[in-house]
Amino acid sequence: MKFLIPTLLLSSLALPVAAQDLSATRIAETTQVLSSDFFEGRAPGTVGEERTVGYLIGQFQAIGLEPGGKDESWVQAASLLHTKLGKPSKLEVTVGEKVLPWQQGEQVYVSTLRAQDRAQIDSAPLVFVGYGVSAPERKWDDFKDVDLKGKVAVFLVNDPDFEATSNEAVSGRFGGKTMTYYGRWTYKFEEASRRGAIGALIVHDTPGAGYGWNVVASPQGENYDIVRAPDQLTSLALQGWIEGEAATRLFADAGQNLAALRKAARRSDFHPITLKGARFSADIPVTHEVVQSHNVLARIVGSKRPDEVVFYGAHWDAYGIGPADANGKTIRSGANDDALGVAGLLEIARHFKQLPAPERSIVFGIWTAEERGLLGSEAYINNPVYPLDKTVANLTIDILQTAGKARNVILVGVGQSNLEDDLARFAKAQGRTVTPESLPERGLFYRADHFSFAKQGVPVMLMMGIAGASDLVDGGIEAGQRWVDDYTGKCYHQPCDAYGPDWNLEGAVQDISLMFDIGHELANSSRWPEWKDASEFKSRRRVHQP
Template structure:
């Protein structure tokens, strides 16, 4: 079935009609219909660069048109092209470390996981010196620099995972200097690789620890050797021929052979006086690289503001999922992401419908369906690198990525406490619903840095993420115990799996509450001259402050 046929099938129904007499309700039945459609086999699991993408793009454009939105993409179109670099490593031709000339063979997958983001036919690291750089943090606002001007050019950087204060006891001077158990941007593996590249390293490896990483080695090793990136100009391509992880056990062997006490170095790395340590070790690796460019697209619709159209509020969710996989117990082969994130797309469509049923707002409202979130937030990253609407006058980015489907809730979950004033808006509008805010329960997992809003945050745009599995919701029926059961069932069985499918057991009452809160926050901003801000201590505050005069 063609993309046009699917889109036409869905927009022909009178259920989508909207009368302008009063604001539209955000309705669970319409949300359900969108999710059920986006997870049809015709969409093939919505993987970027496939026939399933073509059909998905056609469907989204058809829906945006039916809602009365204007094209919000490049040059008056509905889309923004997002070319993606897809790389896959073959079996290693060489892979070893050596200490004082004594070779330590490495088992790819068991001892080390690497991939590449360079568009080269071979990934080669030859006789490269290895340097332990602690947590690899450069944070002037925290008076912290782990590198101490060490020259990493052509070397391999070895990092600890998470932040310097993650494992610190309360009486240590570093405790609380970053986020404590709550991960900051400096704790993310993406930051560490970027920092190593900025310093000219040829490779970077993070020592895996399950607690600090938030997931076991089994999550890291699959898929082996595959990676994605946006296609970048030559000047912006990473210096890292290889990047990845080294298992905790192999790291211990490496440091032992080098005559170093890794346990003591972990403690030393918690101090701002830490100095990088040369391991007197070398790393060698040679891989053949299969590479191709995958053509993908973001889809954007808009409602132009009547008095300040250059000031924009962006609602975002990602349309992509994982495509075809192995059959599950019910015979499903498409990992179509019903909750992650067809439900988010359905939410922003309902928000768009409600805005279109109301008088025109002062500011413009953008509705973005991002590609390649599951490949590393790449659709939103492509937009952030080449924004269609200036980031300096982007008021906020409100993101929806996974909602709980277990019923009405007494609370709403806050992801990223202390980052920005939008969390105050969340509390205000949740209170009007008779609900309260509950902080995410596992801030050490860094969920704030793992959804599409983060790409805009790195450009200084204030953001808010609605994510239903960031903490156990206090459900009206069953309380927090039932909320935790929903999380355990979803993450333990269906997250990123074929069984992330629509179910007749879904109760979208709580999801509707969360979508309504996000509408209320954006509606209030769209009809005011208020500019949300980052709070003191946020990694993104200085960047936003630098552009303040453009908003005066």
């Protein structure tokens, strides 16, 4: 793929660099450029990608950074598998002699991550595995060595203590309403594959999932993954969700009470239950292709310990071109998600270049395919340019509030690492306080690119403006919540996520400044951030120190 720098859109490169302060004007201009129709919604593997990557390389070159990839390259290849299911010739559950035909998107929603022409499951037994959690550090195992090979695992969504009352033994063991990684659907599918299941289905409920059935079914049978080696392929022919009422009927037909099993699954002595006489069958055509995409990597080399890396991240991709909205707009340009985050990182890079070279190296990773499942950052983690045991921290920006200055900053992932103590200290210097995310049960900590680093033990900090209501200087918490509700309810992943004249980036600049401050201190110290004792990632941290 050839990356051409679109010279007609590089006006912001000629702007003078402020030596003292981050520039809201420059951040706004960069966001406007990246979210313009010229980039066609920045979908991976498209002309929009060619233009986006070329633009980003041009920006980093103009700022004065070096290529951050291997062999002095600005890019890192990320090969993506794209699959789409066709019309099923069979999609059903049988219980004894009773056949229950299911419709894709109604009773069930499935997709595949295997590059095969058909997704087939032939009369596989269904096994209910509760929440499907294997967490030795919490003395919890839902599987009890059950054999899932050739079977379809059926899960509950979220954690075992999500619905627990205070008098239940599990209460608080998995963070209460705060979702742990064990509650994420991605973990459940991964665990089912590790145990050899042929399929995995999660029972949907809106409170536990954090979104309605319409969101589950919205990809319309599409899925993405990185291209994997044969020995790393998932064992799952199909993975997906069962609609709540359909699941209740299925369990009842198999002689089980789903409501009672929900309670049983909240006990550590829970054992998997084979749904008596229930079998799942599917035969669905699959189209599949490999999409060649790219991460963009740039760096500032450290003056004393260049092999130690402070890593900044944001994602360049959005949702490309889709169906027209009510106004006829088809390009989903992702102005806030995440052109604004990319603009923030470019401004941080400019600011670093006005200062003496940091002791440690600074690397900027602008990722592809975040919207397809954090795939660009996962591709990097699977083939890191910089050793992970020498990566000090990852600082990620993904969506910022655009309603003005705030008295607080929202913390995503409370209790994970001592980077949150750094956040509180620098926020205090701004005259601000830290507010924990308001809906931790939605698991936002596990839904941005920093998480790819966290899974490998690298301490992380995520700045995400939709995680809670900002206490705005103009309008307070009520106005902050109104902004969150308006953005998430109307424009998140939609064509109306576009730059507008009503944007006020003073609050975004506050948050970007905090990320600069944290990274600047880390880059000029010998300190290694640490996971807190309660974090599920503490045991994964490996640090190579001389």
